[in-house]
Amino acid sequence: MTLWLHEWRLLLRQRLPVFALALLAALTVAALAVGLAEVTRQRAAIAAIPAAQAEDIAAVAAFVDQKQDPGSAAYYSFHPTWDAPAPLAFAALGMRDVSPHILRVRALGLEAQVWDGDTFNPELALPGRFDFAFVLVFLAPLFAIALFHDLRSGEREAGRERMLDALPVARTLWRRRTGLRFVLLWAALGLPFAVAAAIAGVAPATALAVLLLIAAYCLFWVGLAALVGRLRWSSVANAATLAAAWLVLVLIVPTMANVAINAALPVTQGAEIAMAQREAVNRAWDVPREDTMRRFYAHHPEWADSAPLGPAFHYKWYLAFHQNGDDSVAPRVRAYRAGLEARDRAGRALGWVLPSVGVQGLLTRLAQTDLAAQLAYQDRIRAFHRRLRTFYYGYLFRDRPFAKADFARAPRFGNEPDS
Amino acid sequence: MSAATLIARDELRLLRRNRVAVIATVLLVLLTLVAVATSWAHQRGIADLRARHQHAAEAAFKAQPDRHPHRVVHYGTFIFRPLGPLAAFDPGVDAFTGNSMFLEGHRQNSANFGDVRQSSLLVRFGQLTPAFVLQIVAPLLLIFLGYGALARERERGTLRLLMLQGVSRGSVVRGKLLALGIVAMIAGLPAMVGFVAMAGQPGALALPMLVTALGYLAYLALWVVVILLVSALVRRGRDALLALVAIWAVTAVLLPRVAPDIAGAAVPLRNRLQTDVAIARDLRRMGDSHNPDDPHYAKFKADVLARYGVTRVEDLPVNFKGLQSVESERLSAALFDRYSGESHAAQDRQIALVDAAGVLSPAIAIRALSMAAAGTDFAGHRRFLDQAERYRFALVQRLNHMQADAVSYADDSAEDPGADRRKRVSAANWQAMPDFAFAAPSGAVLARAALPGFGIVLGWLALAILLLSLATRRLGGNR
Numbered sequence: 076m077t078l079w080l081h082e083w084r085l086l087l088r089q090r091l092p093v094f095a096l097a098l099l100a101a102l103t104v105a106a107l108a109v110g111l112a113e114v115t116r117q118r119a120a121i122a123a124i125p126a127a128q129a130e131d132i133a134a135v136a137a138f139v140d141q142k143q144d145p146g147s148a149a150y151y152s153f154h155p156t157w158d159a160p161a162p163l164a165f166a167a168l169g170m171r172d173v174s175p176h177i178l179r180v181r182a183l184g185l186e187a188q189v190w191d192g193d194t195f196n197p198e199l200a201l202p203g204r205f206d207f208a209f210v211l212v213f214l215a216p217l218f219a220i221a222l223f224h225d226l227r228s229g230e231r232e233a234g235r236e237r238m239l240d241a242l243p244v245a246r247t248l249w250r251r252r253t254g255l256r257f258v259l260l261w262a263a264l265g266l267p268f269a270v271a272a273a274i275a276g277v278a279p280a281t282a283l284a285v286l287l288l289i290a291a292y293c294l295f296w297v298g299l300a301a302l303v304g305r306l307r308w309s310s311v312a313n314a315a316t317l318a319a320a321w322l323v324l325v326l327i328v329p330t331m332a333n334v335a336i337n338a339a340l341p342v343t344q345g346a347e348i349a350m351a352q353r354e355a356v357n358r359a360w361d362v363p364r365e366d367t368m369r370r371f372y373a374h375h376p377e378w379a380d381s382a383p384l385g386p387a388f389h390y391k392w393y394l395a396f397h398q399n400g401d402d403s404v405a406p407r408v409r410a411y412r413a414g415l416e417a418r419d420r421a422g423r424a425l426g427w428v429l430p431s432v433g434v435q436g437l438l439t440r441l442a443q444t445d446l447a448a449q450l451a452y453q454d455r456i457r458a459f460h461r462r463l464r465t466f467y468y469g470y471l472f473r474d475r476p477f478a479k480a481d482f483a484r485a486p487r488f489g490n491e492p493d494s
Numbered sequence: 495m496s497a498a499t500l501i502a503r504d505e506l507r508l509l510r511r512n513r514v515a516v517i518a519t520v521l522l523v524l525l526t527l528v529a530v531a532t533s534w535a536h537q538r539g540i541a542d543l544r545a546r547h548q549h550a551a552e553a554a555f556k557a558q559p560d561r562h563p564h565r566v567v568h569y570g571t572f573i574f575r576p577l578g579p580l581a582a583f584d585p586g587v588d589a590f591t592g593n594s595m596f597l598e599g600h601r602q603n604s605a606n607f608g609d610v611r612q613s614s615l616l617v618r619f620g621q622l623t624p625a626f627v628l629q630i631v632a633p634l635l636l637i638f639l640g641y642g643a644l645a646r647e648r649e650r651g652t653l654r655l656l657m658l659q660g661v662s663r664g665s666v667v668r669g670k671l672l673a674l675g676i677v678a679m680i681a682g683l684p685a686m687v688g689f690v691a692m693a694g695q696p697g698a699l700a701l702p703m704l705v706t707a708l709g710y711l712a713y714l715a716l717w718v719v720v721i722l723l724v725s726a727l728v729r730r731g732r733d734a735l736l737a738l739v740a741i742w743a744v745t746a747v748l749l750p751r752v753a754p755d756i757a758g759a760a761v762p763l764r765n766r767l768q769t770d771v772a773i774a775r776d777l778r779r780m781g782d783s784h785n786p787d788d789p790h791y792a793k794f795k796a797d798v799l800a801r802y803g804v805t806r807v808e809d810l811p812v813n814f815k816g817l818q819s820v821e822s823e824r825l826s827a828a829l830f831d832r833y834s835g836e837s838h839a840a841q842d843r844q845i846a847l848v849d850a851a852g853v854l855s856p857a858i859a860i861r862a863l864s865m866a867a868a869g870t871d872f873a874g875h876r877r878f879l880d881q882a883e884r885y886r887f888a889l890v891q892r893l894n895h896m897q898a899d900a901v902s903y904a905d906d907s908a909e910d911p912g913a914d915r916r917k918r919v920s921a922a923n924w925q926a927m928p929d930f931a932f933a934a935p936s937g938a939v940l941a942r943a944a945l946p947g948f949g950i951v952l953g954w955l956a957l958a959i960l961l962l963s964l965a966t967r968r969l970g971g972n973r
Contacts, residue, residue, distance in 0.1 A: 091736065105752075109755050109759075112759060113759075116759075116762070120768075124767060127767060127768055127771040128767075128771070130775065131770075131771045131775075134774065134775075134778055138782070138784040138785060153770070169615075169618075170611070173590060173608070173610050173611060179766075187596070190607065191766075192592060192604045192605070192606060192611075192766075193604075193765055194765055194766050195763070196754075196758065196763065196845070196872065197587035197590035197608075198754070198841075198844075198848065198865075198871060198872045199754035199755075199757060199758050199845075199848070200610070200754075201587050201590055201754075202750045202751050202754060203618050203619075203751055204751065204755060205751040205752045205754075213747060214743070214747070214748065217743050221740075310732045311731050311732045311735055314732065314735050315735060316514075318634070318638070319518065319634075322634055325619070326619065326620060326630065327525065327622075327631070329619035329620070330616070330620050330621060330622035331622055332616055333614065333616035333617055333622070334532045334536070334622050336614050336616065337609075337613055344543065344547070344607065345594075345607035346574070346593075346594040346606070349572070349594070349596060349606070349607075350547075350554065350572055353569065353570070353572075353596070354554060357565065357569045360561065360565050361559050361561070386909060386911050387909045418612070418613060418614040419615065421614060422614025422615045422616045423614075423615070425616070431619075432616065432619070435615060435618075435619075439615060445615060446615070449611075
């Protein structure tokens, strides 16, 4: 133990490692604070939904109540959905800044609504967020390089290496020295994270997984530094080589792979789905209304016993052709989604060979801020939209009036029935 | 041959003999070429795709059958943001903004389907473009090649020898500057060659290209000077390297991420839900077309009747429903303008904060310059959004006027089996509608937008030169 203490004292006397560790800890704390603030902001935005929504829906209810037409209720009522950040989201904000985490939908064609975005400043999103994932993936390796590039070469250049190697405990000495620096590097990242995770209420198992991930990623860079150190180059050459490796592994290969993946896995453009859906929806005005209803009933036989259409406009026909429009692009939507998932899988597969990508992928997965989480949110929107449609169909296809009180009966996002 | 040139030659010979330096330079040149090729192919692919989509959307609009004009208001149209030729050099925010918009009546939709939501997680690591290589990668190469330029001479004592032989300090520094400057030119050359090749495309503008080229020249020159400055000030080569890598990491990697986060927290944006609810609230206050007793629409109706000297809407020579649509679109569009104006102003304030951070990080300044000159910054996106909204409003109002003039009120209100046929106007009308044509900004506008960033980079360069000349005077002094 005293030897560890001596090693610690020795470290404290060196300016570079102490400064590097303090700076890394400070950056980690700053990034965690930014992440926690951002997640708090997102939660506040979600918490502000009910008040705004109540005001909006009250106005709709007031005017729908005059005629009690369920179609008007369905047409004018927007229903909020939201995707609350997971406890760990503060550590890796992932896609949450460019994908909406609040989206209002109505019972009309969903494909014209579900791809909408929220307001965000693209110039702020462009460089990426300053979150814990960034500090870990991008910055921590640079600090590892600063701490480890001259571990042996420094002693050699000071003329002490031979003497140290001649000691009977040489191996344990090097191990102790490496171990101490590694533990400190890990602590500079891990301790602030652990505190933030405790504040955010992250499940202990998840927090532990992240702490292990930090250790593994640091270990990779320490190992790389040790490998380069074995070449017995000068400290300068070691530093230059490691920094070049950082550049290649963290910046160049991921950006090149992004180009390669997008070229190798083309996705049908989302805009084509939107255009096809609009065409399918609007065509209904130019074809016999009975055709539309037949098609709708073929897909949704539970409403087929509804009264036939009269000569006047009826909203059940309107909603039916919106549903038909969605149904007609369903295969395209599946293909589009499969394309996005294939790209995501390819990116993640790269993570097996590229630690930087692997760590980013794992962190965003644990934090539920990646594409999979966005698609899961979309699935929840789709399920909610099904409930919305069924709810309004129950009035429209049975010709039941829709009064003010019925607005309170509309399905609410987030409290799915147990089934 | 002057002493400075001799020293530059010697430095370059040393670099040529250094295998790592040569390999690194060659790799950077290759990387730039790959970036130029892929970025250009990507930009051309996107431009073609969007042109094709735009064409398909226009064709679909014109191929509509006879329809009621209000149906066409809801049928709407799709427009796609075109991509300028310089987007191949610096695509800026293109991947982060949606590039297609659905324009329809009563609603202002978001631009959707940006690449960022269609790509793997790698997109957040950065984009391989010539601009990225010049802004981020090239300075690091220059650091590796130049950190020892002066520190090495001092560490080995050769600096003293040079000075003993009567070489002035200024000549030494100028020689090293020249050598590293030539390396910087070699590193920047492929990107500039690609740049010139892109200039051959139609629509490429001379003025912004000139500002971009000069901007990157100044940016790389700045790094050359800073590298020599640190190399002159720091005692050991290793310290010079670590200090320079730290400067690079802070200015090129850290600050460009921290500044936007601070700006985003300092100027919050109103989200879409709150905006929509606020617009609906304001709309109800201004005039609620659903409320039969609404004072605004009651007055509007009275005014219209008085203007035509009739007492009933049925007696009007025009279709009152069409006039009402015109009025309600006018009200809602004014609100859309106000709220999107507020949001854009807030985003401009955010960007101004980030740009101010350019004073701390020349990488932020050169990025702003580069995007502004390429027209791929937020201002460029906003130009598209503003023109899209103007086009949307004009299109919808044209259709509403068509409803007022070409569909009779009696037909519009009828619900008998033949009424649907009588409400429709001829398909020839859709073909007569003008298409959306994005008016690209002039070269002077783009160049002017790039000037602030250029100014900051030049200011940095001047400061660095001043500091280097001060450091030169003390070079090789006793310590």
